[in-house]
Amino acid sequence: MLPNVDDIGRFALFLDLDGTVAEIAERPDAVQVDAATITLLDALRRAAGDALAVVSGRDITVIDALLSPLTLPVAGVHGLQRRDAAGRMHRSAEASADLGSVIRAIEAEVGREPGVIIEHKTGAVALHYRLRPELEAKCRSIAERAARERPDLEILPGKMVFEIRLQGGDKGDVIEAFSKEAPFRGRRPIFAGDDVTDEVAFAAVNALGGLSIKVGRNATLARYRAADRRELHQWLAELARASQTERAR
Template sequence: MQKPPLLTARHALFLDFDGTLADIASHPDAVQVHPGVVPALRTLSGYLGGALAIATGRTRADIDHFLNPLQLPLASEHGAQYRLAGGVEGGVPAPDLAPVLAVLQPMLDRHPALVLERKSAGVALHYRQAPELEARCRAAVDHALAQAPGLEVLQGKCVLEIKPAGPDKGRAIADFMRHAPFAGRIPVFAGDDVTDEHGFAAVRALGGIGIKVGPGDTQAQARCTDTTELREWIFQMASPQGLPA
């Protein structure tokens, strides 16, 4: 598998956050962003004419907090919410999550190591600090979904995401590629999890390149061994000598 190529002004770049731009932490709030990331993204976004977006399971508020003061184009909550260039926003209506929370709360009360991350369009059940509870978490989530038509589960790294059925990172990337400044460019998407495979499939279908961060089977054509290598790729391109004029 090839290393990520250096981008040109003809590319559009989409980046996952956790496990890609930032190392995965034991708790979602404990993530640390390398101090060089924000200035590098600002430089790279300028070079790409603004065609740089974050495609993540995180909420908009999370990403704006971690990448402050940048407010990049954003597909948050696995594409359930959009922020395009020029102030254009969109997304799916927020579902009724009360039935889901009613099912999950008793298990959270019994197992304090579990973390429930609430979002505008869904919830994420993290069991990173209690991996032995994976089967119980999956059973509880399946039961919760039975009470909430129109929702689906997305399995990630030690996390089960309950989200509206339909939106995913691949659809988000395809939608972004129909709007300026992304339209007419070659899409590149970097991600680390099975939840990013929709994005890899989308960029391949559009003649672009997927970059898998870390090990595992993938549809991506390029790979970085870890987040450090992915960030070094970004830093290289953001340096004065890193990109063609």
């Protein structure tokens, strides 16, 4: 069940990207954000007085390319990067550490497996096995070994992916940071996400007295749920339409 929101102007919106704003694809480089979704995000941005941000595991440069021509406040790599509403960049100090040896070791072990995709990010590397689900155990073992050998690394399991990431800020941390700044300050946060990596954001939003929304099934800390991405987008479109109607009165 999704919450009843009578005035989106009192809220700040935070949205995950893959599986929430955009449909998940078999390959991360195949994900697209269609024109209707871009239009919806722009309508929501205006309805919320610019208090709309995307909070994703992707690099900010990738998010910007997917959402073009929109340029929104955004957090990337699960909180290692953040660009605030004024355009200022904030990065965890750990994000500059070198992962070259980790990436080379992963590529040597699994880089030639057809269907296994190694995605390079700023401060992280993601090991996708969506096209080879039978390799889940092998990919998990590779990720766990990398984390054991580098105490500054952590593993973020997701939907058919293991991400080996430098320790630093998380999605909950960046939502808290946004919430202290204009135009988000003084508003109740809403966060919608679909993956286990969004649970820290649900916890943060719950602590801030906001509305946490899980997209899909599985156990969650979120207090509300959308059955799928389509239901969430219908709800978001209603919020934007209600705001337009209110302004027209």
